[in-house]
Amino acid sequence: MPDTQQSKEYVLKMVKEHDVKFIRLWFTDVLGMLKSFAITRSELETALEEGMGFDGSSIEGFARIDESDMIAMPDPDTFRLLPWRSRENNNVGRMYCDILKPGGQPFEGDPRYVLKKVLRQAADLGYTYYVGPELEFFYFKDSKSTETLDSGGYFDMIPLDMATDLRRETVLLLEQMGIAIEYSHHEVAPSQHEIDMRYTDALTMADNVMTYRLVVKQVAMNAGVYATFMPKPLFGENGSGMHVHQSLFKGESNAFFDKNDGYHISAIARHYIAGILRYAPEFTAITNQWVNSYKRLVPGYEAPVYLSWARRNRSDLVRVPEYKPGREKSTRIELRSPDPACNPYLAFAVMLSAGLEGIKNKYELCAPIEENVYEMSEQERAAKGIGTLPSSLNEAIGLAENSQLVKKALGEHVFKAFIQNKKIEWDKYRIQVTEYELNRYLPIL
Numbered sequence: 533m534p535d536t537q538q539s540k541e542y543v544l545k546m547v548k549e550h551d552v553k554f555i556r557l558w559f560t561d562v563l564g565m566l567k568s569f570a571i572t573r574s575e576l577e578t579a580l581e582e583g584m585g586f587d588g589s590s591i592e593g594f595a596r597i598d599e600s601d602m603i604a605m606p607d608p609d610t611f612r613l614l615p616w617r618s619r620e621n622n623n624v625g626r627m628y629c630d631i632l633k634p635g636g637q638p639f640e641g642d643p644r645y646v647l648k649k650v651l652r653q654a655a656d657l658g659y660t661y662y663v664g665p666e667l668e669f670f671y672f673k674d675s676k677s678t679e680t681l682d683s684g685g686y687f688d689m690i691p692l693d694m695a696t697d698l699r700r701e702t703v704l705l706l707e708q709m710g711i712a713i714e715y716s717h718h719e720v721a722p723s724q725h726e727i728d729m730r731y732t733d734a735l736t737m738a739d740n741v742m743t744y745r746l747v748v749k750q751v752a753m754n755a756g757v758y759a760t761f762m763p764k765p766l767f768g769e770n771g772s773g774m775h776v777h778q779s780l781f782k783g784e785s786n787a788f789f790d791k792n793d794g795y796h797i798s799a800i801a802r803h804y805i806a807g808i809l810r811y812a813p814e815f816t817a818i819t820n821q822w823v824n825s826y827k828r829l830v831p832g833y834e835a836p837v838y839l840s841w842a843r844r845n846r847s848d849l850v851r852v853p854e855y856k857p858g859r860e861k862s863t864r865i866e867l868r869s870p871d872p873a874c875n876p877y878l879a880f881a882v883m884l885s886a887g888l889e890g891i892k893n894k895y896e897l898c899a900p901i902e903e904n905v906y907e908m909s910e911q912e913r914a915a916k917g918i919g920t921l922p923s924s925l926n927e928a929i930g931l932a933e934n935s936q937l938v939k940k941a942l943g944e945h946v947f948k949a950f951i952q953n954k955k956i957e958w959d960k961y962r963i964q965v966t967e968y969e970l971n972r973y974l975p976i977l
Contacts (some may be wrong), residue, residue: 539608562593564875593949643877664731668772680723771828807890814935819870885941
Protein backbone atom coordinates (compact mmCIF):
# COMPACT_ATOMS: atom_id res chain seq x y z
CA MET A 533 0.00 0.00 0.00
CA PRO A 534 1.33 3.50 -0.78
CA ASP A 535 2.44 5.58 2.18
CA THR A 536 -0.32 8.16 2.74
CA GLN A 537 2.00 10.88 4.02
CA GLN A 538 4.34 10.43 1.07
CA SER A 539 1.35 10.60 -1.28
CA LYS A 540 0.19 13.86 0.31
CA GLU A 541 3.67 15.35 -0.01
CA TYR A 542 3.78 14.23 -3.65
CA VAL A 543 0.49 16.06 -4.35
CA LEU A 544 1.73 19.25 -2.72
CA LYS A 545 4.98 19.02 -4.73
CA MET A 546 3.14 18.43 -8.03
CA VAL A 547 0.75 21.32 -7.40
CA LYS A 548 3.68 23.66 -6.77
CA GLU A 549 5.78 22.42 -9.71
CA HIS A 550 2.92 22.63 -12.22
CA ASP A 551 1.48 25.88 -10.89
CA VAL A 552 -1.90 24.29 -10.17
CA LYS A 553 -4.35 26.95 -9.01
CA PHE A 554 -7.48 24.80 -8.64
CA ILE A 555 -8.01 21.23 -7.50
CA ARG A 556 -11.30 19.51 -8.32
CA LEU A 557 -12.58 17.04 -5.76
CA TRP A 558 -14.52 14.24 -7.47
CA PHE A 559 -17.01 11.70 -6.14
CA THR A 560 -20.15 9.98 -7.40
CA ASP A 561 -23.76 9.77 -6.33
CA VAL A 562 -25.68 6.51 -6.02
CA LEU A 563 -26.49 6.46 -9.75
CA GLY A 564 -22.84 6.91 -10.75
CA MET A 565 -23.12 10.55 -11.78
CA LEU A 566 -19.81 12.37 -11.32
CA LYS A 567 -19.95 15.21 -8.79
CA SER A 568 -17.28 17.83 -8.27
CA PHE A 569 -16.37 21.00 -6.46
CA ALA A 570 -13.13 22.97 -6.67
CA ILE A 571 -10.77 24.25 -4.00
CA THR A 572 -7.86 26.63 -4.42
CA ARG A 573 -4.24 25.72 -3.80
CA SER A 574 -4.29 27.58 -0.48
CA GLU A 575 -6.90 25.12 0.84
CA LEU A 576 -5.12 21.98 -0.36
CA GLU A 577 -3.03 21.16 2.69
CA THR A 578 -6.07 21.44 4.97
CA ALA A 579 -8.15 19.34 2.57
CA LEU A 580 -5.56 16.55 2.55
CA GLU A 581 -5.45 16.42 6.35
CA GLU A 582 -9.05 17.14 7.34
CA GLY A 583 -11.14 16.88 4.17
CA MET A 584 -13.56 19.52 2.90
CA GLY A 585 -17.10 19.93 4.18
CA PHE A 586 -20.07 20.13 1.82
CA ASP A 587 -23.86 19.84 1.86
CA GLY A 588 -24.87 16.31 0.86
CA SER A 589 -28.64 16.89 0.90
CA SER A 590 -28.81 17.66 -2.82
CA ILE A 591 -26.73 14.64 -3.90
CA GLU A 592 -28.84 11.72 -5.16
CA GLY A 593 -28.97 8.98 -2.53
CA PHE A 594 -26.82 10.80 0.00
CA ALA A 595 -28.48 12.43 3.01
CA ARG A 596 -31.65 14.02 4.33
CA ILE A 597 -31.80 17.75 5.08
CA ASP A 598 -31.40 17.15 8.82
CA GLU A 599 -28.17 15.18 8.41
CA SER A 600 -26.69 16.80 5.33
CA ASP A 601 -23.18 17.69 6.53
CA MET A 602 -20.58 15.59 4.70
CA ILE A 603 -16.82 15.58 4.37
CA ALA A 604 -15.02 14.90 1.08
CA MET A 605 -11.67 13.34 1.98
CA PRO A 606 -9.30 13.42 -1.02
CA ASP A 607 -7.44 10.24 -1.94
CA PRO A 608 -3.95 11.61 -2.72
CA ASP A 609 -3.06 8.54 -4.80
CA THR A 610 -5.67 9.63 -7.37
CA PHE A 611 -4.19 13.08 -8.04
CA ARG A 612 -3.88 13.88 -11.74
CA LEU A 613 -3.63 17.02 -13.84
CA LEU A 614 -6.59 17.61 -16.14
CA PRO A 615 -4.83 17.82 -19.53
CA TRP A 616 -7.73 19.55 -21.31
CA ARG A 617 -7.53 22.35 -18.74
CA SER A 618 -3.76 22.79 -19.07
CA ARG A 619 -2.48 26.32 -19.53
CA GLU A 620 0.96 27.89 -19.27
CA ASN A 621 -0.24 28.82 -15.80
CA ASN A 622 -3.35 28.14 -13.75
CA ASN A 623 -3.35 24.36 -14.31
CA VAL A 624 -6.16 22.29 -12.80
CA GLY A 625 -5.77 19.02 -10.90
CA ARG A 626 -8.25 16.45 -9.59
CA MET A 627 -8.54 13.87 -6.82
CA TYR A 628 -11.22 11.29 -6.10
CA CYS A 629 -12.68 11.52 -2.61
CA ASP A 630 -14.01 9.17 0.01
CA ILE A 631 -17.12 10.60 1.65
CA LEU A 632 -17.11 10.72 5.45
CA LYS A 633 -19.55 11.69 8.19
CA PRO A 634 -18.69 14.77 10.30
CA GLY A 635 -17.18 12.47 12.95
CA GLY A 636 -14.80 10.98 10.38
CA GLN A 637 -16.56 7.61 9.94
CA PRO A 638 -17.11 6.32 6.38
CA PHE A 639 -20.48 7.36 4.92
CA GLU A 640 -22.49 4.25 4.00
CA GLY A 641 -24.05 6.04 1.01
CA ASP A 642 -20.70 6.52 -0.75
CA PRO A 643 -20.44 4.11 -3.74
CA ARG A 644 -16.65 4.07 -3.39
CA TYR A 645 -17.06 2.84 0.20
CA VAL A 646 -19.51 0.14 -0.96
CA LEU A 647 -16.90 -1.26 -3.35
CA LYS A 648 -14.09 -0.99 -0.79
CA LYS A 649 -16.18 -2.97 1.69
CA VAL A 650 -16.71 -5.87 -0.75
CA LEU A 651 -13.05 -5.77 -1.78
CA ARG A 652 -12.11 -6.22 1.90
CA GLN A 653 -14.29 -9.34 1.98
CA ALA A 654 -12.33 -10.70 -0.99
CA ALA A 655 -9.04 -9.72 0.68
CA ASP A 656 -10.06 -11.60 3.84
CA LEU A 657 -10.28 -14.71 1.64
CA GLY A 658 -6.83 -13.92 0.20
CA TYR A 659 -8.02 -12.51 -3.15
CA THR A 660 -7.32 -9.37 -5.16
CA TYR A 661 -10.06 -8.58 -7.70
CA TYR A 662 -8.97 -7.41 -11.15
CA VAL A 663 -11.31 -6.10 -13.85
CA GLY A 664 -10.99 -4.97 -17.45
CA PRO A 665 -14.23 -3.39 -18.72
CA GLU A 666 -14.83 -2.67 -22.42
CA LEU A 667 -16.99 0.43 -22.72
CA GLU A 668 -18.80 1.13 -25.99
CA PHE A 669 -20.28 4.51 -26.89
CA PHE A 670 -21.75 6.51 -29.76
CA TYR A 671 -20.80 9.83 -31.34
CA PHE A 672 -23.71 11.96 -32.58
CA LYS A 673 -23.87 15.41 -34.18
CA ASP A 674 -25.50 16.79 -30.99
CA SER A 675 -27.40 15.75 -27.86
CA LYS A 676 -30.82 16.43 -29.40
CA SER A 677 -30.69 13.89 -32.25
CA THR A 678 -29.13 10.57 -33.25
CA GLU A 679 -27.51 11.81 -36.45
CA THR A 680 -24.36 9.70 -36.79
CA LEU A 681 -20.87 10.79 -37.84
CA ASP A 682 -20.18 7.70 -39.97
CA SER A 683 -21.67 4.54 -41.45
CA GLY A 684 -18.82 2.24 -40.43
CA GLY A 685 -19.04 -1.25 -38.93
CA TYR A 686 -17.00 -3.54 -36.69
CA PHE A 687 -13.23 -2.89 -36.96
CA ASP A 688 -13.82 -0.85 -40.13
CA MET A 689 -10.86 1.19 -41.24
CA ILE A 690 -12.93 4.04 -42.58
CA PRO A 691 -11.21 7.03 -44.21
CA LEU A 692 -9.76 9.45 -41.70
CA ASP A 693 -12.70 11.36 -40.35
CA MET A 694 -13.71 13.19 -37.21
CA ALA A 695 -14.38 10.00 -35.19
CA THR A 696 -10.87 8.64 -35.83
CA ASP A 697 -9.36 11.86 -34.52
CA LEU A 698 -11.73 11.92 -31.56
CA ARG A 699 -10.67 8.42 -30.52
CA ARG A 700 -6.99 9.30 -30.95
CA GLU A 701 -7.32 12.47 -28.86
CA THR A 702 -9.25 10.56 -26.17
CA VAL A 703 -6.58 7.86 -25.92
CA LEU A 704 -3.82 10.47 -25.61
CA LEU A 705 -5.63 12.34 -22.83
CA LEU A 706 -6.43 9.15 -20.92
CA GLU A 707 -2.79 8.07 -21.09
CA GLN A 708 -1.72 11.51 -19.85
CA MET A 709 -3.95 10.86 -16.84
CA GLY A 710 -2.19 7.57 -16.11
CA ILE A 711 -4.83 5.26 -17.60
CA ALA A 712 -3.24 2.54 -19.75
CA ILE A 713 -5.08 1.84 -23.02
CA GLU A 714 -4.86 -1.47 -24.89
CA TYR A 715 -6.61 -0.58 -28.15
CA SER A 716 -9.45 1.36 -29.74
CA HIS A 717 -11.66 0.56 -32.72
CA HIS A 718 -14.94 1.15 -34.51
CA GLU A 719 -17.77 -1.01 -33.18
CA VAL A 720 -20.63 -2.82 -34.99
CA ALA A 721 -23.19 -0.02 -35.22
CA PRO A 722 -22.77 3.21 -37.22
CA SER A 723 -20.86 5.85 -35.24
CA GLN A 724 -20.27 3.36 -32.39
CA HIS A 725 -16.79 3.09 -30.89
CA GLU A 726 -14.80 1.35 -28.17
CA ILE A 727 -11.61 2.21 -26.29
CA ASP A 728 -10.33 -0.54 -24.00
CA MET A 729 -8.44 0.14 -20.80
CA ARG A 730 -5.78 -2.28 -19.53
CA TYR A 731 -7.07 -4.35 -16.60
CA THR A 732 -6.22 -3.28 -13.05
CA ASP A 733 -7.58 -3.63 -9.52
CA ALA A 734 -11.31 -2.94 -9.21
CA LEU A 735 -11.16 0.28 -7.15
CA THR A 736 -8.65 1.90 -9.48
CA MET A 737 -10.72 0.73 -12.45
CA ALA A 738 -13.97 2.13 -11.06
CA ASP A 739 -12.21 5.51 -10.73
CA ASN A 740 -10.83 5.04 -14.26
CA VAL A 741 -14.30 4.32 -15.70
CA MET A 742 -15.59 7.61 -14.28
CA THR A 743 -12.58 9.44 -15.77
CA TYR A 744 -12.98 7.61 -19.11
CA ARG A 745 -16.63 8.63 -19.48
CA LEU A 746 -15.82 12.26 -18.72
CA VAL A 747 -12.84 12.38 -21.11
CA VAL A 748 -14.80 10.78 -23.98
CA LYS A 749 -17.54 13.39 -23.54
CA GLN A 750 -15.08 16.27 -23.05
CA VAL A 751 -13.16 15.49 -26.26
CA ALA A 752 -16.41 15.22 -28.22
CA MET A 753 -17.69 18.50 -26.77
CA ASN A 754 -14.43 20.27 -27.65
CA ALA A 755 -14.95 19.11 -31.24
CA GLY A 756 -18.55 20.35 -31.34
CA VAL A 757 -20.19 16.89 -31.29
CA TYR A 758 -21.77 14.68 -28.62
CA ALA A 759 -20.70 11.35 -27.10
CA THR A 760 -23.22 9.18 -25.28
CA PHE A 761 -23.06 6.02 -23.17
CA MET A 762 -26.83 5.53 -23.52
CA PRO A 763 -27.24 1.74 -23.85
CA LYS A 764 -29.57 1.71 -26.90
CA PRO A 765 -29.86 5.02 -28.76
CA LEU A 766 -30.50 3.56 -32.25
CA PHE A 767 -33.43 1.30 -33.05
CA GLY A 768 -32.43 -1.75 -35.10
CA GLU A 769 -28.71 -1.44 -34.29
CA ASN A 770 -26.49 -2.97 -31.61
CA GLY A 771 -26.57 -1.19 -28.28
CA SER A 772 -23.55 -0.23 -26.19
CA GLY A 773 -22.32 -2.74 -23.64
CA MET A 774 -19.64 -2.81 -20.98
CA HIS A 775 -18.27 -6.35 -21.10
CA VAL A 776 -16.39 -6.86 -17.84
CA HIS A 777 -13.36 -9.18 -17.84
CA GLN A 778 -12.60 -10.27 -14.29
CA SER A 779 -10.21 -12.48 -12.35
CA LEU A 780 -9.09 -13.18 -8.82
CA PHE A 781 -5.42 -13.32 -7.86
CA LYS A 782 -3.69 -14.69 -4.79
CA GLY A 783 -0.48 -12.72 -4.70
CA GLU A 784 1.11 -13.17 -8.14
CA SER A 785 -0.90 -16.32 -8.87
CA ASN A 786 -4.09 -16.27 -10.96
CA ALA A 787 -6.68 -18.20 -8.92
CA PHE A 788 -8.76 -18.72 -12.08
CA PHE A 789 -6.08 -20.74 -13.96
CA ASP A 790 -5.72 -24.50 -14.01
CA LYS A 791 -3.45 -26.03 -16.67
CA ASN A 792 -5.10 -29.45 -16.30
CA ASP A 793 -8.68 -28.28 -16.93
CA GLY A 794 -10.15 -28.58 -20.44
CA TYR A 795 -11.02 -24.87 -20.41
CA HIS A 796 -7.89 -24.04 -18.37
CA ILE A 797 -10.06 -22.61 -15.59
CA SER A 798 -9.81 -23.68 -11.95
CA ALA A 799 -12.48 -24.98 -9.59
CA ILE A 800 -12.41 -21.49 -8.03
CA ALA A 801 -13.26 -19.94 -11.42
CA ARG A 802 -16.06 -22.46 -11.98
CA HIS A 803 -17.62 -21.71 -8.59
CA TYR A 804 -17.25 -17.98 -9.34
CA ILE A 805 -19.05 -18.33 -12.69
CA ALA A 806 -21.78 -20.40 -11.00
CA GLY A 807 -22.29 -17.56 -8.52
CA ILE A 808 -22.52 -15.02 -11.34
CA LEU A 809 -25.09 -17.11 -13.23
CA ARG A 810 -27.17 -17.72 -10.10
CA TYR A 811 -27.37 -14.09 -9.01
CA ALA A 812 -27.24 -12.25 -12.37
CA PRO A 813 -31.05 -11.75 -12.54
CA GLU A 814 -30.93 -10.23 -9.05
CA PHE A 815 -28.06 -7.80 -9.72
CA THR A 816 -29.09 -6.77 -13.25
CA ALA A 817 -30.87 -3.67 -11.87
CA ILE A 818 -27.41 -2.50 -10.74
CA THR A 819 -25.43 -3.37 -13.89
CA ASN A 820 -28.26 -2.21 -16.20
CA GLN A 821 -29.97 0.54 -14.24
CA TRP A 822 -31.94 2.54 -16.82
CA VAL A 823 -35.24 2.01 -18.62
CA ASN A 824 -33.28 2.17 -21.87
CA SER A 825 -30.89 -0.59 -20.70
CA TYR A 826 -33.56 -3.20 -21.45
CA LYS A 827 -33.95 -2.06 -25.06
CA ARG A 828 -30.40 -3.41 -25.50
CA LEU A 829 -30.98 -6.67 -23.61
CA VAL A 830 -33.00 -8.34 -26.38
CA PRO A 831 -32.12 -11.36 -28.57
CA GLY A 832 -30.37 -10.73 -31.88
CA TYR A 833 -28.06 -7.79 -31.14
CA GLU A 834 -25.09 -9.53 -29.46
CA ALA A 835 -26.37 -8.59 -26.01
CA PRO A 836 -26.77 -11.62 -23.73
CA VAL A 837 -30.23 -12.45 -22.45
CA TYR A 838 -29.84 -16.07 -21.36
CA LEU A 839 -28.10 -17.47 -18.27
CA SER A 840 -25.44 -19.64 -19.88
CA TRP A 841 -21.67 -19.76 -20.30
CA ALA A 842 -19.21 -20.95 -22.94
CA ARG A 843 -15.80 -20.31 -24.47
CA ARG A 844 -16.38 -19.10 -28.02
CA ASN A 845 -20.08 -18.30 -27.93
CA ARG A 846 -20.87 -14.59 -27.70
CA SER A 847 -24.58 -15.19 -27.16
CA ASP A 848 -23.85 -16.46 -23.63
CA LEU A 849 -23.96 -14.31 -20.52
CA VAL A 850 -20.49 -15.43 -19.39
CA ARG A 851 -17.66 -16.15 -21.80
CA VAL A 852 -14.30 -17.72 -20.97
CA PRO A 853 -11.78 -16.31 -23.47
CA GLU A 854 -9.57 -19.05 -24.90
CA TYR A 855 -6.32 -19.73 -23.06
CA LYS A 856 -3.06 -18.80 -24.77
CA PRO A 857 -0.04 -20.90 -23.68
CA GLY A 858 2.27 -18.89 -21.46
CA ARG A 859 -0.46 -16.36 -20.65
CA GLU A 860 -1.69 -17.84 -17.38
CA LYS A 861 -2.15 -14.39 -15.88
CA SER A 862 -4.63 -13.45 -18.61
CA THR A 863 -7.04 -16.30 -17.72
CA ARG A 864 -10.32 -14.61 -16.91
CA ILE A 865 -14.07 -14.67 -17.29
CA GLU A 866 -16.11 -12.10 -19.21
CA LEU A 867 -19.57 -10.95 -18.08
CA ARG A 868 -21.33 -9.52 -21.14
CA SER A 869 -24.56 -8.05 -19.76
CA PRO A 870 -23.54 -4.77 -18.04
CA ASP A 871 -23.84 -1.51 -19.94
CA PRO A 872 -21.56 1.54 -19.79
CA ALA A 873 -24.18 3.77 -18.10
CA CYS A 874 -24.04 1.87 -14.79
CA ASN A 875 -22.39 2.99 -11.57
CA PRO A 876 -19.04 1.12 -11.84
CA TYR A 877 -18.45 1.05 -8.07
CA LEU A 878 -21.78 -0.66 -7.41
CA ALA A 879 -21.57 -2.87 -10.52
CA PHE A 880 -18.14 -4.26 -9.58
CA ALA A 881 -19.34 -4.71 -5.99
CA VAL A 882 -22.37 -6.87 -6.89
CA MET A 883 -20.44 -8.93 -9.48
CA LEU A 884 -17.70 -9.71 -6.98
CA SER A 885 -20.24 -10.48 -4.25
CA ALA A 886 -22.01 -12.96 -6.54
CA GLY A 887 -18.75 -14.65 -7.50
CA LEU A 888 -17.56 -14.88 -3.90
CA GLU A 889 -20.88 -16.47 -2.88
CA GLY A 890 -20.27 -19.09 -5.55
CA ILE A 891 -16.80 -19.78 -4.17
CA LYS A 892 -17.81 -19.84 -0.49
CA ASN A 893 -20.78 -22.15 -1.15
CA LYS A 894 -18.99 -24.18 -3.85
CA TYR A 895 -21.84 -23.80 -6.32
CA GLU A 896 -21.66 -26.35 -9.13
CA LEU A 897 -21.26 -24.93 -12.63
CA CYS A 898 -23.64 -26.16 -15.30
CA ALA A 899 -22.36 -27.48 -18.65
CA PRO A 900 -21.22 -24.88 -21.22
CA ILE A 901 -23.53 -24.00 -24.11
CA GLU A 902 -21.42 -23.65 -27.26
CA GLU A 903 -24.35 -23.52 -29.72
CA ASN A 904 -26.25 -20.28 -30.38
CA VAL A 905 -28.72 -19.88 -27.51
CA TYR A 906 -30.79 -17.36 -29.51
CA GLU A 907 -31.62 -20.02 -32.11
CA MET A 908 -32.88 -22.57 -29.58
CA SER A 909 -36.60 -22.98 -28.99
CA GLU A 910 -38.06 -22.18 -25.58
CA GLN A 911 -38.46 -25.90 -25.01
CA GLU A 912 -34.78 -26.57 -25.83
CA ARG A 913 -33.65 -23.83 -23.44
CA ALA A 914 -35.96 -25.12 -20.71
CA ALA A 915 -34.62 -28.66 -21.19
CA LYS A 916 -31.07 -27.37 -20.65
CA GLY A 917 -32.14 -25.30 -17.63
CA ILE A 918 -31.23 -21.99 -19.28
CA GLY A 919 -32.93 -19.08 -17.50
CA THR A 920 -33.17 -15.45 -18.62
CA LEU A 921 -32.27 -11.99 -17.42
CA PRO A 922 -35.12 -9.62 -16.51
CA SER A 923 -36.69 -8.04 -19.61
CA SER A 924 -37.58 -4.65 -18.12
CA LEU A 925 -36.38 -2.29 -15.42
CA ASN A 926 -39.55 -3.00 -13.46
CA GLU A 927 -38.86 -6.74 -13.43
CA ALA A 928 -35.21 -6.11 -12.51
CA ILE A 929 -36.21 -3.83 -9.61
CA GLY A 930 -38.47 -6.55 -8.19
CA LEU A 931 -35.70 -9.15 -8.32
CA ALA A 932 -33.14 -6.79 -6.77
CA GLU A 933 -35.52 -5.66 -4.02
CA ASN A 934 -35.95 -9.25 -2.86
CA SER A 935 -32.26 -10.13 -3.14
CA GLN A 936 -30.32 -10.69 0.06
CA LEU A 937 -27.11 -10.72 -1.96
CA VAL A 938 -27.70 -7.26 -3.48
CA LYS A 939 -28.83 -5.83 -0.15
CA LYS A 940 -25.75 -7.15 1.64
CA ALA A 941 -23.38 -6.00 -1.12
CA LEU A 942 -24.76 -2.45 -1.31
CA GLY A 943 -25.52 -1.97 2.36
CA GLU A 944 -28.85 -0.79 3.76
CA HIS A 945 -28.40 2.90 2.85
CA VAL A 946 -27.44 2.52 -0.82
CA PHE A 947 -29.84 -0.39 -1.30
CA LYS A 948 -32.86 1.64 -0.15
CA ALA A 949 -31.84 4.80 -2.01
CA PHE A 950 -31.17 2.93 -5.24
CA ILE A 951 -34.42 0.92 -5.22
CA GLN A 952 -36.47 4.01 -4.37
CA ASN A 953 -34.88 6.02 -7.19
CA LYS A 954 -35.45 3.24 -9.74
CA LYS A 955 -39.10 2.81 -8.74
CA ILE A 956 -39.65 6.53 -9.32
CA GLU A 957 -37.91 6.29 -12.71
CA TRP A 958 -40.09 3.36 -13.77
CA ASP A 959 -43.28 5.16 -12.70
CA LYS A 960 -42.30 8.24 -14.70
CA TYR A 961 -41.56 6.10 -17.74
CA ARG A 962 -44.68 3.94 -17.69
CA ILE A 963 -47.08 6.92 -17.79
CA GLN A 964 -45.42 8.46 -20.86
CA VAL A 965 -47.30 8.49 -24.16
CA THR A 966 -44.61 7.57 -26.71
CA GLU A 967 -44.22 8.34 -30.39
CA TYR A 968 -44.70 4.63 -31.08
CA GLU A 969 -48.13 4.64 -29.44
CA LEU A 970 -49.24 7.73 -31.32
CA ASN A 971 -48.09 6.31 -34.65
CA ARG A 972 -49.55 2.88 -33.93
CA TYR A 973 -52.87 3.68 -32.29
CA LEU A 974 -54.01 7.22 -33.11
CA PRO A 975 -54.93 6.46 -36.75
CA ILE A 976 -56.96 3.34 -35.87
CA LEU A 977 -58.52 3.91 -32.45
